[in-house]
Amino acid sequence: QYQGIYGYRRIYIYIRLKLNKRVNHKRVYRLMKQLKLKAIIRRKAKRYKLFTPEVTAQNILNRSFNESKKNKKWLTDVTEFKLKNGNKIYLSAIYDLGSKTILSYELSSSNNNQLVFNTLEKAVKQVKNTKGIIFHSDRGFQYTSRSFKTKLKKHKMIQSMSRVGCCIDNGPMESVWGM
Structure with a gap:
């Protein structure tokens, strides 16, 4: 009837609530096992689009997070907040490792290049x-x-990037979002 979507937990709840029958979940599990009934596990669809980066840079920082002088190492990231009305808002910030402070931040309703610029x-x-x-x-x-790389060159800054899929490389900035 349910095209194999329901597992033993949902069948147990259905029997208890809809059919008003007293039954133990272990019994439902055992009977479904005997009848070879299993739930189909559906994978969630990935929501992001893959893209090919125009410019990449070496990981110059290389997890060297100890810095005593300010304005030597800056970290940055963008995070997303979901509002109660269902909308999203994006926060971009730049964190100075030496002074342990946020130098600048920007809020926007869209996650785009202008936010970071x-x-x-x-x-x-x-x-x-x-x-x-x-x-x-x-x-x-x-x-x-490329436009971001150009802006960094204009200000004579050295670009450093985390390795692919390694969020620990930008650990202190991720920690700021955690707070």
Whole structure:
């Protein structure tokens, strides 16, 4: 009747609530096993689109998170918040490893390049000399674009990126989102 979608737990609940019968879940499990009835496990569809990065950079930071001087190593990332009304909002921030502070942040209703560009420009305005700052990020589409690489070159910053699928490489920034 249910095309094999229901497992023993759902069948047990159905019998108890809809049919008003007293039955033990172990009995339902045992009977379904004898009849060779199993639930079909459905995989969730992946919601993200694969893309080929235009620009990648070496992991120069290489988990060297100890820094005593400010404006030597900056970390960045974008996180997503789901609002009660069902909409999403995106927060981009730049974190200075030396001073242990957020230098700049930007909120937007869309996750796009402009969000990251605005965050970078706000941070650059606070610092007199950006030459030689290691700018570390994950491999998000905003950070692997040619236009972002051009902006970093303009400010004489060194781009560093986490390895593919290794969120620990950007650990302190992920920790900021955790707080």
